[in-house]
Amino acid sequence: MIYQCNGCSRTTFETSCPWCNGTQVSPSSEVQSQRLTPLDPSFYPDFQYQSKGLIKDFLGKKKEQAQLNDLLNNVLRKYAELKQPYFTNFIHTTRETSSASGDVGVPGPRLDGVYTERELFREVLIRKGFDELEGLPALLDKLLLTTAFNSVYLGFSRELSRHIKPGLSETLRSWIEEAGTTFRSDLALFYFYLWENDVSFPGIQFNPQANTTAGIPLLPLPAFRAGLNLCETIYFDILVERLGNQLEHFNPNQFITMYLVDAMDGFQFEAFLVEIFQTIGFDVKETKKTADQGADLFVSRFGKxxxxxxxxxxxxxxxxxxxxxxxxxxxxxxxxxxxxTNSYYTKAAKDLATTAGVRLVDREALQGYLDDYNQKLIEVFQAEADEHA
Known part of the structure; x- marks a missing residue:
C-alpha cells in the first residue's frame, strides 16, 4: 500500500515516514494513525487486529478479527456508495483545513450550538445510513484524508500518463522536466502508478503481497532510495543543460525581467499574464474589461x-x-x-487567502513563472535553430 505523510506530505510505501523519522523505519505493521494516510482506507489500524498477548490472541483473535472484517466491509461499502458526490465534493468545497477538537462529540443539535462544517457533514452521512460514524467519530477525518489523497493521485495519474516512454530514465526525465523538484515527494506515487497500470521497466520489481498485507512495502526502501538518487541525477543534468542553453541562446531583447513587469500598466500586466499561463501549458480566456465581477482572466488545465x-x-x-x-x-x-502580483501581500490578505483557499502569487513566486516563460523562449529558439541547421 502507499501512504501520504500528514506531517511532510511526502508519499511512501513504509508504515513510518522515512523523512520525518530520519533513517528509522518502524518494524511494526501499524500505520501511525495521526501521521500516515493510506490510499486504501482498509489499511488504517482501526481495521487491523492488534495483538493482546499470546493467550488472549489464542482465545479471542478469531472472533475479534471477524468483527473487524464485518466493520470494515460495512465501512468500505458505504464509503464507496457515498464517495461520489459527498466525500469528494466536501473536500473540494470545505473551508476547514483540519478538524476541531469539538468535532468528536455526540452527533446532533445542542443548546446554543456552533457547528463546524465537519459536524454538519457527519450528520449528512449518518442520515444517509453511515451510522458507523456515530460510534467512530474519528473515522470521518480518516476517510476525508483518504479521499483527498485519492484526489491527488487521480490528478497525478492523468499528468504522468503523458510522460510514459519506452525506458525508465527517459520517462523520469520527461516527468521531472515538467514537475521539477516535486519528484522528491511524489516518487512513491510514480512507482505506484507503474505498478497499478502494469508498466514494467528492467530492474524494478514490486512485491505482489503489498496490496493485501499491511506492513509489506510495494518496493523495498533501498530500491526506493536508489530510484530517488537516479531522479536527483536526472534533475541535476536538466539544470546543467538548461543553464548551458540559456548562456548559448541568451537574447536580452526577448527576455522578460521583473523590471519590465514593474513598468507595465494594469492592462499590459493582464495581457502578459495571458502569455505566461499559455506558455506554461494552460488554456487562457480573458474577461471583458468592464463588469468582470473581480475576474481578470480564467485559466484551465486538467479539467479544473x-x-x-x-x-x-x-x-x-x-x-x-x-x-x-x-x-x-x-x-x-x-x-x-x-x-x-509583482509586489507582496499584507498579513491580513495572507490570512484571508489561507482561510478561503485562495492561491497567492507574490513577487518571488512570479519570478518563478518568469523563469519558466524565459526557458520556454529558449527552447522555442533552439528548436527553430535546429530546424534550419
Whole structure:
C-alpha cells in the first residue's frame, strides 16, 4: 500500500515516514494513525487486529478479527456508495483545513450550538445510513484524508500518463522536466502508478503481497532510495543543460525581467499574464474589461478552472484583492481562485487567502513563472535553430 505523510506530505510505501523519522523505519505493521494516510482506507489500524498477548490472541483473535472484517466491509461499502458526490465534493468545497477538537462529540443539535462544517457533514452521512460514524467519530477525518489523497493521485495519474516512454530514465526525465523538484515527494506515487497500470521497466520489481498485507512495502526502501538518487541525477543534468542553453541562446531583447513587469500598466500586466499561463501549458480566456465581477482572466488545465485577479502594484496588496477573487470564484463557479502580483501581500490578505483557499502569487513566486516563460523562449529558439541547421 502507499501512504501520504500528514506531517511532510511526502508519499511512501513504509508504515513510518522515512523523512520525518530520519533513517528509522518502524518494524511494526501499524500505520501511525495521526501521521500516515493510506490510499486504501482498509489499511488504517482501526481495521487491523492488534495483538493482546499470546493467550488472549489464542482465545479471542478469531472472533475479534471477524468483527473487524464485518466493520470494515460495512465501512468500505458505504464509503464507496457515498464517495461520489459527498466525500469528494466536501473536500473540494470545505473551508476547514483540519478538524476541531469539538468535532468528536455526540452527533446532533445542542443548546446554543456552533457547528463546524465537519459536524454538519457527519450528520449528512449518518442520515444517509453511515451510522458507523456515530460510534467512530474519528473515522470521518480518516476517510476525508483518504479521499483527498485519492484526489491527488487521480490528478497525478492523468499528468504522468503523458510522460510514459519506452525506458525508465527517459520517462523520469520527461516527468521531472515538467514537475521539477516535486519528484522528491511524489516518487512513491510514480512507482505506484507503474505498478497499478502494469508498466514494467528492467530492474524494478514490486512485491505482489503489498496490496493485501499491511506492513509489506510495494518496493523495498533501498530500491526506493536508489530510484530517488537516479531522479536527483536526472534533475541535476536538466539544470546543467538548461543553464548551458540559456548562456548559448541568451537574447536580452526577448527576455522578460521583473523590471519590465514593474513598468507595465494594469492592462499590459493582464495581457502578459495571458502569455505566461499559455506558455506554461494552460488554456487562457480573458474577461471583458468592464463588469468582470473581480475576474481578470480564467485559466484551465486538467479539467479544473481557475479565476485570476491581477494586481500590478508598487505597494502591498491587501484584503480587497483576495475578496474580489473569492467573489469571482463563487460568481463564475470556478474550482480555484488566484491573485497574482509583482509586489507582496499584507498579513491580513495572507490570512484571508489561507482561510478561503485562495492561491497567492507574490513577487518571488512570479519570478518563478518568469523563469519558466524565459526557458520556454529558449527552447522555442533552439528548436527553430535546429530546424534550419
Amino acid at each position: 478552472n481557475m479565476v485570476i485577479q491581477a494586481k500590478n502594484y508598487t505597494g502591498s496588496v491587501g484584503n480587497a484583492a483576495v475578496q474580489q477573487a473569492i467573489s469571482a470564484k463563487a460568481f463564475y463557479g470556478c474550482d480555484e481562485a488566484m491573485v497574482v
